[in-house]
Amino acid sequence: MSISHQKQIANAFGIDEKYIKTIIKFIPSIKQSKVEYEIVCCSGPRCAKNGSMEVLKTVKKELGLDFNETSSDGKISLRTQSCFKKCKDGPNIMINGKFYHHMNKDKTIEVLRNIK
Numbered sequence: 001m002s003i004s005h006q007k008q009i010a011n012a013f014g015i016d017e018k019y020i021k022t023i024i025k026f027i028p029s030i031k032q033s034k035v036e037y038e039i040v041c042c043s044g045p046r047c048a049k050n051g052s053m054e055v056l057k058t059v060k061k062e063l064g065l066d067f068n069e070t071s072s073d074g075k076i077s078l079r080t081q082s083c084f085k086k087c088k089d090g091p092n093i094m095i096n097g098k099f100y101h102h103m104n105k106d107k108t109i110e111v112l113r114n115i116k
């Protein structure tokens with residue numbers, strides 16, 4: 001669970017974030033992410049057919065990161081996954097568990113600028 005999700009949950013329930021962190025510690029199936037934004041790009045063949053290479057290049061350029069890297073401020077991590085099993089909606093990227101479908105260069109830039 002990302003830091004931004006923890007903040008959203010704490011705000012929704014009107015409680016301090018430390019309670020969310022405590023709950024996460026007691027539920028082993030929930031993993032606490034150290035980054036604020038975890039970005040995962042599909043590198044699968046069907047998304048590649050639909051133009052994911054341009055999306056992957058755009059993500060790397062916009063973030064100034066390579067895959068499997070984390071930003072110097074520790075806020076953003078970037079990695080790939082071979083397929084999200086959502087091929088018909090590709091190219092796909094996922095940010096903190098939320099999917100963004102039918103990505104292209106312009107849509108990728110817009111989505112990433114909104115999280116910075």
Ligand code: FES
Nearest residue numbers: 042044047084087
């Ligand atoms: S190849 Fe991208 S979701 Fe399957």
